[in-house]
Amino acid sequence: MSKFFYSIRFRIHALNVGLVFAISVAFLVIFLENSRRTNSKHLEDIAKKTVQYLNADIQNALAPAIDMANYVATFADDYDLEQNTHILGKMLPAVSSAFEAYYGTTLSRFDGGWFATATDWDPYSTNPNWDQLKRPWFIYAMQSPGKITITDPYEDSNTGEICVTIVKTVADSTGKIKGVVGVDIFLDKLTEIINEHKITEDGKSFLVDANGLYITHQDTSKILENNILEDMKLDKSILKKQGIKFRDGMYITFIAVPNTPNWHFVSIGSLKSLDKMDLTPILIIIAIFIVLSIIVSFVLGSRISKPIKKLTDDVSKLGLSDLDIRVEVNTNDELGILARTFNKMTADLEVSIETSTRERAEKERIGAELNVAKDIQVSMLPCLFPAFPHRTEFDIYASMQPAKEVGGDFYDFFLIDDNTLAAVIADVSGKGVPAALFMVIAKTLIKNNAQSGKSPKEVFEIVNNLLCENNEASMFVSAILGYLDIPTGKFTFVNAGHNPPLLRTNGRFNWLKTEPDLVLAVMENISYKQHEITLNRGDELFMYTDGVTEAVNNKGDLFNNQRLLEVANNYLDLSLREFIVSIKCEVDKFADGAEQADDITMLALKMKYHK
Template identity: 35%
Template sequence: MIKLHFKSKIKKSISIRKRILTVLLSSCLLSIILTSLIAFKAIYDTRELTLSIGNEIIFQAAENSQEALIQRAKLALEQTAFDKANELDENLGKVKKDVIILSNMMTNIASNPEEYHSRNIFEPSKNDIDKITAQLLFSSEVVDKSSPILRQEIGLTANIQDFLIQINTNSNVIISSYVASKNGFTIMVDRFAGRKFQNSDIKPDFYNATSRPWYIQAKKEDKTIFTDIVIDALGGGPCIICATPYYANGQFAGVVGMGTFLDNINEIILNTKIGDNGFGFVINKQGQIIASPHTTGDLITGINNIKDLRQSTNISLADAVQKIINEKAGLTEANIDGKDYYLAYAPMKNTDWYFVTAMEVDTVIAPAKETHENIINIATEYMDNLSEKTKMTVIGMIISISILLFFITYIGWSLADYLTKPIRQLSKGVQQIAMGNFNGKLNIHTGDEIESLAISFNAMTTELQTYIKNLEQITAEKERIATELNVATNIQKNMLPCIFPPYPDRKDFDIYAVMYPAKEVGGDFYDFYLLDENHLVITIADVSDKGIPAAMFMVITKTILKNFAMSMTSPDDFSAVVQCANRQLCENNEEMMFVTVFMGMLDLKTGKFIYVNAGHTPPMIRHKHKDDSTFEYLPVEKNCVLGINEEAQFKQQEVYLKQGDELFLYTDGVTEAINKEKKLYSIERLYSNLNKINQKSSCQDILRDVKLSIDEFAQGMYQSDDITMLAIKLNYLDLGDKHNGK
């Protein structure tokens, strides 16, 4: 009885403790639950805010990176189009320049027969099949090959054969050059003598040059032309020909031309490498394919496949070709052979052609998409870590809550406050980053999962900064290149005399000069300086190239010429200055650059003007005999340009200037300025505009009026060559009266 009673008491005692413990634990649990709910709410809100802001930042960074990469790819595609257009245009420009030189030489021969001897030239021989020789071909319309008049013209025209052979020997582009007389004979140089015997082993075939498209077009348009694709009359395949008329005493005498096979142009096209599958092609203003690497499909080329792509059933390609012809340069899109392409295009100034570079849209976008995906993947990984760290934090808090059940409400609230404090710091830090402060870092050192969470988020922002910084570096590099070109422009400008009047105390002469480079820096230059009180040296020159290489060669040429002039001992041997400069320029000139130069020395006391012309355009002079005096060309010798032949001799000339006489020096950029109709400013227009200028005008006014006339003629057309001019006027010869204003 006693034992049972004791057990009963024990049971009743435990029950009371349980109730007390239950009340106590319930009170503590209630406090802990309330505190925990607040903590969980803070964690959840922080997580959601972090995820929301992080996703927004990630998406924006990915979109910006993708857009920047696509834009950079498009710019690279456009730059390739411009570079390839310039490369192909430069090759055709060289052919055009040679054709014009050939025309001028033939015009001089035909107009001045008394200055040339009759030379022998023969019809083609099969023995010369592997030789580059000049060959005489007759038209079927020539009845009497032995006619004295015809033979006299043939012998006179034969003087051009050495130049034709030199062109064909030294050029990798030109495959044939010829002079076709209107009287039915042609002098031709090519590498295919054997093809002229297709119908006979004894006599060469007739060659009717006057019926060829290049002859007819050049005669009709009376200017230098490039044909579209034609079939070589001698079986050489598709080719393109540059031709221009020549004259005898102002009358049409025939046509000169030079041809290049389409394979030579295709070589440049086929070498156009743009990524893994990009390519280039050429079209003309009629929308026809001139050259293309494709042998099938929308862009097939060849003489039997000449069609206007604007009439293509491929609407997107037809619209793109129409846009290319209308806008000249830019970027568009088209579907070619079932694939979408970006097309970048640029015009060629020597022909009515456009160079087009093509790259698949998917190829352009693929790197950007890959970068976009990489950013998303990296960010997703960090966001997953964020969620994981959040989970760990929640688990830790649950464990803490289990422990806190044994403590009083106050300890529970204190512990909850302790746990939520770093979370609030994390939330505040994330909000700062969301406002765009990528340099800000979360500085949390709790030693638990919250600190790990902050470290992970800091790492994510660092990665985003790296991507953005890379984009900024690309932009900065482009700005650096532009800055360096600007510095080069200023350096070149400061190397030329630019202070006018250069000698304020000298009233006996007036001088002014200007130079307008076609690019940031140019190859033209002018110079003037006093050797002593009475001798003024003036120079104007034009280097054979443009841009940075021409500018460097210009600096060398200017320095050498001035050094030799300043060290000259005898003013009467002025040609020695040019000769010595030429020899020094020829040394180590592996790039075969050359420069045309006109250099003269004026005796300000006597008016004696000694000068040497090295292949430059002749200056103009106006003598003040009376009020209606006009400019005329200064007589010049045909001396060689500088930098080509170190053994060349240079003949100096002299003329006496009188009070009021004027000299006008210029480079070919003046006369070769073009307008929107592709017409040249021309020597005739320059001569006419110069003679409209009042004789009382200053040198500065003369150059200003000429430049205004060029700008008015060009109608805003792109300047294709450097423009340089220099004018000098002799006010009086008596130096003793210069301070008296005479």
Template identity: 25%
Template sequence: MSVPQTGSPDVVPAHPHVVAAGGVRWRDSLRTRMVLWSSVINAGLLLLTALAFYLGARALIVQNARAEADSLARQTVRSLEATLESVQVSGRTLAASATGVGAQPANLRSLLVASLAGDPDIAGAMIIIEPGLLPGDADGFTWYIRRDGARLVEQSVADLGYDYKVMPWYQRTVSAAGPWWGEPYANAATAGEFFATYNLPLRPPGAAADAPAVGMVSLDVPLERLAALVGGLNGAGLRPMLFSPEGLAVVHPDPEVQMRRSAAELVGQPGGEDLAPLAAAIATRTAASFESRDADGEVLGTVVMPVADSAWTFALATSDQHFLHRLDRVALAVALASLLALLVALWLARRYSGAIAAPIEQLTDSAHHFSEGDFDYPLPYVERGDEVGVMARAFDAARGSIKEQMHEIGVMAGARQKLESELSIARDIQQSMLPAGRAFDTGHMHVEAHALLEPASEVGGDFYQFSELEPGVLWFAIGDVSDKGIPAALFMARTLTVLEQQARRHGSPEKILAAASVRLAENNETCMFATVLCGRLDVASGRLRLASAGHEPPLLLQADGSAALLAVPAGSPLGFEPSDEFPLYEGALAAGATLLGYTDGVTEAFDPEHRAYGSERLLRVLRAGDNAEAACQRVLEDVRRHAGQAPQSDDITILAISRRRDD
């Protein structure tokens, strides 16, 4: 392109900085556009890259934080399980011993003292035995011992100021089949300290689980001890929670909730709908994980875990914002540094792009001629040693490669045309191997046999055959070869030939298949196989014998229009290995009935929504009075309607045999 130079009589610049070198205004120059677009693209790529890294880092940090929280939750649950299981073992031991030492108060008191001494997690222990329920015990036993620092405080249950028999916890325990954990409580007997109680019913030694209880045993665990196991997780974005068997928040980061509200009550508060999974997990004693938002809108990831079979539940919430705060600060610093680097890159690109623009323009002109087929147009800068020379030599190599490829494309087009011609001839040869529809008459009976085959490609693996091997007897077969294309067509031809040979030697379908399985398994290095339905029909009597080598069950249309699939037992497909296990099915093709065989290309024809044609639709499509040709045509048209614009995925083959009385 020729442009006036600065200072020529044809150009009078309005300002010395308006026109760039070469006589082109700076805003129209290739250099400016290169710098502008490269800057926009680089800025966009930088932004997308930074955003991708930022989002990836956020996701990774949140994932790691929640994985760490899950690990911490499991460790805490194991600690809680160890503590509660220790108490439960002590409770079971105390309950077993209390009914085994007799009704001696001294012995029972010793058991209480031993339980306290043996397990530091137990702060109090109680035994209640109702009077007169143990042999030789008319007074019963009620005694409670708790720790008070280094000393033990003991008193009778009667001294606690209530009738234990009417207390809900006693009635629940003596009527329960097993132990249970009570809700936290505090009273004068516990010196105002909150305890959780493990309660066990007492039954005589050897008594059944549903036998009446004679009393109960309870062990008190200070909530302070349980809270200490989970309290160490406070801070660092973690919010531990411990819930009692009834869902009370025993440990909670909000003091207004702790020991005051249950999980169900938290869900019922405004904005508490996100905590519904927590309440559900506590109610069902199952683990769960979910996301929620606190009152400040902060996203929390919470994991909920049941504490073994104790009915206690531990939950640990992690604050995403706590872990992402430092990332946000780093991201801001990186964004500012990237902006500065982008400005520097813009200045450098503007400075050095002029030396690149002119050679690129000339190379572009050469490329334009190449695109129009002028491959002999001069190509400059081939001898340069810089990147422009590399580009020019690449164009030169591409020009030669395109010439070679165009020649190869021409050769391949000829070869493809030859292959398509050969495939068309192979299709014609394959179709010529299949018989046309025909009729058979014996006495007053008229039998018609008709078939249709539509391969999914030029050649296929489906086949059918029918012939009158002896007077009044119709032999027929329909099959489907594994795979498609030329290998399937070759194996189909071999299978069809073998079946016809064996049909001339053996009169019964099961023997034909047995003999064919031996021949087709020989030298079958490709491991191809074929499913086959083989049959024999006596035209006069209508006697029908069938045998199947793994093929689809045939359909029988009665004269009254009812249709059903015949339960023909199937042997193994032909080609795997020799077999003689092809069960024979015997039946009859009544006058006015039609037998329909088909391949899986019918039932597995898919519509654009990938829904299969199926056997149910096949059973509904046939009509009473359809002869063999009408039945084949009706099924094929219905399959096409079902498939619509969807491509044919497999060969479609339909074989029909109708029998009627000749009026």
């Protein structure tokens, strides 16, 4: 069982609130992710628009000069260089003054025939090697005839400063290219323009060339020196496809600028302004959800846990002494089923306990009666010793140790007359009440017949026939009946299938074997053989039942006849009582704790002297 107790009610609440909380968090994450995507799209749109404006600026910068140049181109061939220079010198400043951002407007003739600028710079006169055909602005314009385009940064021949030039070819009315018109923009000016085109509040904007080299940068030392790909650790492939990258909380927007030599407009910003959206309404909704779910779970939880609590309370009242408890939960659900099952169980249990109590009482009654039966059986045997205190000629001692249940062993001895002692030892087949009943009959019949003056042979023949009548259970009795003629020591006996006695003559025990006769109660009209021996002074006769020789130890070995003979000869010259107790001790020692399976019955008779 867990160290902590969590009620079902608590678990329902916890599960419910946890679920609602998890759903809310998931909802919030999806919402934020979605708004981030929307932001990206939004940002891209802004960036594209910015680039469109930038492109428009580039186009517009040259527009007046182009008009003028196209006009000049229509008549330029009619004048010489000096005349053209003069005309252009008058016209160009007027054009360029409209765009303060641009340093100089130049106009050149394709064949180098003339070159005029809005300044009074005249390269042909100061440097004979100067050749407009080799200048970047001329080359870039001729590469894209008819299009307004911009050059990569280069060093201006006049000022020595770095500039880019917006250029376009000039054609006459027939479309023939006559020359190139251009406007110089120095990089610091271009940087100013680009810096203004931020797309996020905290953002920075750059122009980079086809290789990622900065064309403009807030830090002017980086211009044409550092590379955005290295600074930002970006792959070169980003320059091939424009788009937005999100890195370290920053959006990096790459947009190609049209009419440039693969320039990109780059804007970097954290978009905090966009992320800083108001989450309060969402959080309020989530809070309302959680509160609602707690209320719902409380209502549901108590509806579920109330019958459970009732069930628990009722069940805890239950004890073995009080099975009348019935659970009163009548809901139409699993709890109701549980309650009904429980009620059925307690009812069944009640019945079952009642039955088993009755059965146990019955068993106890039978057990008690059997104990009484056993006592009666034992008390039927003579058990006061010395049995005949005034008869000093002989001594007799006997004992029966019943096995657990009532059994069928018995012994008996009595004086038939002053000179005759009768002794009986017997064993009824089987155990239990049938054997005990049979034993009582056999004992009574033998004693009654012996006392009426019949010989042992006659007694057994009569008793055998009587026992055979109505012996449906096939019970039988092995027995020895002997008469001791006290004055002479003559012992007359019959043996109906019983274990041979031990006879001690001349100091030692030996078997008293006779031709055996059939046990009693098996077959009618059997004739029993009568035997005679004489017990001399000091002789002993020891009779026993198979409870002695067939005592078993834990290994399953039998005590057996051989051991009995040896043991008997080890306890010579004791009183009969001591002798029998010693034999019993030996049997117990042999059994070594194994349960006694059969009655152990022994009878010893000693002739002390003859009269």
